[in-house]
Amino acid sequence: LNEVVDAAVAMIDNPDISDLDLLDIVPGPDFPTGGVILGRAGSKAALLLGRGSVIMRGRATIEEVRKDRPAIIVTEIPYQVNKSVMIERIADLVREKKLEGIADIRDESNREGIRVVIELKRDAAADVVLNQLYRHSQLQTSFGVNMLAL
Known part of the structure; x- marks a missing residue:
């Protein structure tokens, strides 16, 4: 939740902030069972394009x-x-x-x-x-x- 608040503050401070800059603040989704997302390409594609594949590890x-x-x-x-x-x-x-x-x-x-x-x-x-x-x-x-x- 802190990351999302930080991203909202960044958007207020700079309305022209790029999607990639926002991804640096909010690195990726959190899942209820935890786990670790391997690499950033899959989550970046999912967040920017709406489709992607994320490799997760326990x-x-x-x-x-x-x-x-x-x-x-x-x-x-x-x-x-x-x-x-x-x-x-x-x-x-x-x-x-x-x-x-x-x-x-x-x-x-x-x-x-x-x-x-x-x-x-x-x-x-x-x-x-x-x-x-x-x-x-x-x-x-x-x-x-x-x-x-x-």
Whole structure:
């Protein structure tokens, strides 16, 4: 909300402000499930042209949950991704041996927010597993934008 107020103030101060200057003040949309927008080209096209494609990633960190046992902690998921379906899909990928290095996955979400813990095997490289998750699961998705006014 602060960004939108800042943009409104900038428009009052300079009525001829360009769309690109406004995009510097309001970098992109916020989504209710959080997530991170990769790159600015998709959101810029969506806001300037009304159509675009935005690549979104869930927010994930790597922590040690037990001694010598790293885990990937997901605290935000991309927009329109169902958390339980995403977890089920990751479990299927592990069973099919398309994702290596995952020992356990559990949902610790509560009223405070989303928390999905993906425990890794001792010998797994956390960064490699996280990139595999982005590539093969709904932890990274593409979101099409089509703004139409009648």
